[in-house]
Amino acid sequence: MPRPTLFRLLVQERHWDNWAVFCDHFEEAARALAKEARDPRLASVTVARRTFDRWFAGDWYGRPQKDAARVLERLLGFPRTELFAPAPDVLEARKTVHDRGGLRASIEIGQRWPTSRLFLSAADDVADSWELAGRKVLDGTTSAVHFLPAVRRDDEVTLHPPDPGALARFLRQARRGLVVGVEEHDNDLRLYVIDSVNARKNLAAFTPQDEGLAVPAAHELDDLTYGILWSLVQLDDGLLADDQVLDEEQQVLKTYLQLPRSAPSRMTLPLLTSVGARWLGSSFCAQHIQRHLDGAPEPPMFWTREQTGEEAAAWLFFRHKIAYLRGLRQRFGGAASPLARTFCIPENEIARTGRYERVLLFLAIALMEMYGIRVQVTTHPEYSAVDGFALVPGERAIVANWVRTEALWVADITTGRADLRSYHEAVRDAAEQSILQGPDPETRLRALAGYLDLDWKWVTNRCNDLGDCGFANVVRPRSRLISIDALDEVLRFLGSLAPDR
Secondary structure (H helix, E strand, C coil): CCCCEHHHHHHHHCCCCCHHHHHHHHHHHHHHHHHHHCCHHHHHCCCCHHHHHHHHHCCHHHCCCHHHHHHHHHHHCCCHHHHCCECCEECCCCCCCCCHHHHHHHHHHHHHCCCEEEEECCCCCCCEEEEECCCCCCCCEEEEEEEEEEEEECCEEEECCCCHHHHHHHHHCCCCEEEEEEEEECCEEEEEEEEHHHHHHHHHCCCCCCCCEEEEHHHECCHHHHHHHHHHHHHHHHHHHCHHHHHHCHHHHHHHHCCCCECCEHHHCCCCCHHHHHHHHHHHHHHHHHHCCCCCCCCCEEEECCCCHHHHCHHHHEHHHHHHHHHHHHHHCCCCCCEEEEEECCHHHHHCCCHHHHHHHHHHHHHHHHCCEEEEEECCHHHHHCCCEEEECCCEEEEEECCCCCECCEEEEECCHHHHHHHHHHHHHHHHHCCCCCCCHHHHHHHHHHHCCCCHHHHHHHHHHHHHHCHHHCCCCCCCCECCHHHHHHHHHHHCCCCCC
């Protein structure tokens, strides 16, 4: 059954779903609009019962035109295009009318980001909820959400709680919550986000003289902040769900590390979420590679299998991956030849992802460049099936896959000449074909931004703003296995490259 339109929801909440009752309000709005517009003709606009029934049913052919549309927009406060689009998900019409800003924000978020869905509560004492959905990797999760009117002045935004008691009750609960500020200017809508932990901290310093809760304008909800929030919250909640199982499996990892090759089935740990399984595979592969790099006479060549922002987000947040990158920099940073890591990112994968997800991929690669790892990107799809590996030229290849594999991980060590030659040729070909050419990180990252269809000025300026305030002031992770220190580092690094800095 199709979702009801916003028009239907609004008239039900106002108890105007009777034609005669609706007409009274409609005709009053028509007279008021006629006076405002100095157009007496509008005062005579009415709605026939059959027309109202079509509007209420969401019939495309019965939608209001011209004068009727103007009166309807005046009456309900929404553009006609929004009134006859699907409403946010609700259980039923509410006894009290939903806040207009919250309704508009719910529609905007759902339209801009297809991995979001807002569910508006039918009861005053039950919070609205924001569902974040994964695409191929992330499991999805749901957070409570609370909307507040917002006013921006320069670099600060003030969120005004109409009912401070309701806000305090929302923030008191232990579950994750997100507060969204809604700034409306005619048809322009800007949103700002802060989680319950940070809002609660701000509320503790709230005095009667304060206008409201202040947040930096850098908290604006756009493709950068949404992409980070979308991946961070899903990774964080997935690891929290698996915390006890992952803790118990640490000894198992030590056993597998003694073996030269392994590929345990996902079915050996059926209770794990997809995020938990990826964390376990990633942790094992990092240890497997580090263990077998001992004695390497020169920096190894790395190949990684991540192709999307959803896959690459782990580099930004998993503590062990950040420690792994820093360890490689410490071990090989002084070598004559730089560390290099190759990605295969075909054009068809880019075409399937939204800008918010491409930003995540950009941040992950920028993180590696910041740590002194020269990144190469080949776009040829035939390289998608190449193993993730670390190649010590002429000696050994350490195979480590945890991305796009049915097993928890696939790990191996090979010294065969044919295998080493094959891996070396793949790296050589990727280096020759790489779209990231240039003598320095900025040049290469500019090329990457172009390939990912990201505006360089926009992304670096936004990174600068967000890096200055720190993402921990937007959303704080709760799992001990997650860190956002490296994220803030790379935001500041990219911000230092901003043209307007």
